Amino acid sequence: MQREAENATLGDWASKEDEFHLEQAKKRAEIRIKESRAKPIDILAINLRLADESDEVDEALEIDVDEPYTIFENLTLQEVEELHQDIQKYLSLEKNPNNLDFWRAMIVVCEDKLSELQEDEKNVAANVIAPVKDEINNMMAGKTYEQLNKLQIQIQNKLSGNEPVEVEFWEQQLKALTVWKAKAKLKAMHEIVLRKRLEQLRKKQRQEAIKVQEELESALASHNIYHDYTGQEYSTEDDVVKTPEPMVEEYDRSMSPRPIERLSREDKQYEIIDPKEDLKKLKERRREVLRNQFIPMKVQPKKPAPEDEEESMVSKVLYEREAAKDLDEDEAIFNIEEELAKTTYLWQDKYRPRKPRYFNRVHTGYEWNKYNQTHYDSDNPPPKVVQGYKFNIFYPDLIDKTKAPTYKIERESGNSDTVLIRFIAGPPYEDIAFRIVNREWEYSHKKGFKSSFDRGVLQLHFHFKRHYYRR
Structure with a gap:
């Protein structure tokens, strides 16, 4: 009984230790992404978090991601080896079933890419195999996980049957099938990521649209007075010309800019704009914004002091x-x-x-x-x-x-x-x-x-x- 109690305590302690190291790994990924020095494993970790409906991801981590298996494009052999070790680390620490499926699929694709790069480095791959490999990949590209499953059953039946078949070709197909099934599973997970991010974007834009709409409605409803060059005044509400009202504050020369005695060549090329026409265009643009459902956000980088x-x-x-x-x-x-x-x-x-x-x-x-x-x-x-x-x-x-x-x-x-x-x-x-x-x-x-x-x-x-x- 004491031994069982010790085993239970150790198991609970080891589980907490794994959770601690997993959380540390995720936070390290966040830090590297925020500091613009992300590793391939960080992109995959954030991709996985974006797929989790219950995980609210910091806006600073909103990075553009493609299908997870495209991460291997343009990686060197050394980089793929390092990524393979990082994926194995997540596999050993992760307990969530959905996350485990993700890392298992990634390790399959990673090992295939690793094998390919190792063969290229050793010049082992025969030229005659390349056309066959391309033919297999073209046949499996674009198929869903269910379609690949059916194809796998057909190939296994063909290999176990009594008909004479080219065993090497069909075994190579089975090997490729495992990789393509992993890619199909990752693609399905990526679609969840896209749906979630789209919904987040819509929610953000809805909030921004409501805010801008309220500001514009307030601006259109107000009776701000605009002056034309003749000294007359007109309202932004109905463009009706009104009689000037007396100024409350006594005019001072500093209130007006100094007139320019000579225009530069660049200024002479600018179009002369009528203030009434400009105001009408401004009002129309405001109404157009009010009719729009979403307002794209533009973030201006702050210049450090x-x-x-x-x-x-x-x-x-x-x-x-x-x-x-x-x-x-x-x-x-x-x-x-x-x-x-x-x-x-x-x-x-x-x-x-x-x-x-x-x-x-x-x-x-x-x-x-x-x-x-x-x-x-x-x-x-x-x-x-x-x-x-x-x-x-x-x-x-x-x-x-x-x-x-x-x-x-x-x-x-x-x-x-x-x-x-x-x-x-x-x-x-x-x-x-x-x-x-x-x-x-x-x-x-x-x-x-x-x-x-x-x-x-x-x-x-x-x-x-x-x-x-x-x-």
Whole structure:
């Protein structure tokens, strides 16, 4: 009974560990996409999230995606090998049945592409096979999953029958069928993605259309007065010429622009527009917008201020210097920030709040406790666990450089597995936080503990204590 209880506890712990690593992988994909350095696996992961009806995807992750299997086009052998390893990682961590179907189909297509590139590199593929392969692909392209299933049954019956057949040709067809069935399944999933994104776009445009419609109705209903060049006034509502009303504010020369004494050559080429005609066209365009159901949104990129560019350049140098350091064998990048409640700072009227840049690492490894020594060995190791972290937060523009940034641990009720570590600095930097494993720290310098702030870089490195039990 004790052994069964231990097995149940270990199974639950391993499941939580897998969920943690899967969530970390998804967040890493988000970060790389937002920073415009996405890997092929990130595109696939976001493609899968877009297909999930219950998953609200951040607008910053709304990327243009084609059918998932087209990701292999123009990839080198090395890139496909790396993508194959990444897909295997998701396969080992994923528990959702629909997501597992997606990754199983992707691994089939990936292995086919990997085999093709390996043959090309070794010059193994015979020229006589190429026309046969093209013929098979042309025959299967465009077929649905159900049609390919029927074709598979027909080929299997032909191979198991007594009639003389060209076995090699039909076996090659069966092999290709497996890949095309995987592609058909991925295509069906991609159609769900397209439907969901179309519905999201319609919803967004409906909201924007209602907002613009209200603004235009308000503008058309108002009685704004426009002046023509004769000094007369007319309403935007009915274009009826009215008698000028006395000015409330006394006229000042600064209210009017200075007349231009000489037109430039470019200005002379412009068309002369009648103000009444221009107003009529404007009103007609407004009414046309009111009749439209959707209004396309145009996002104008914000131009950074000179001080922001200078700050980002210093942070970039510090970031790249840290990122250039090699990762240890058991280290991984840990740049997954937690969302904090909106905070008002006493100094934000004077300085614009900004988040610091950072480059963090997480250290994982095996724990060879008594249980793991009994049930695992070096050939079949236990699941890796988090053994420590290295935080590197960059504060190059602190206003008060005499006060070093600090950190504190925040615990959550009902959650004993993880805690938040919050980093706090003075103006102009906002607080940032990361979720870490809730275990006792090792504060010995010999064990790797480091807490310092030097030249604008806060470094906090620590490992967790290891507990050894005697029988």
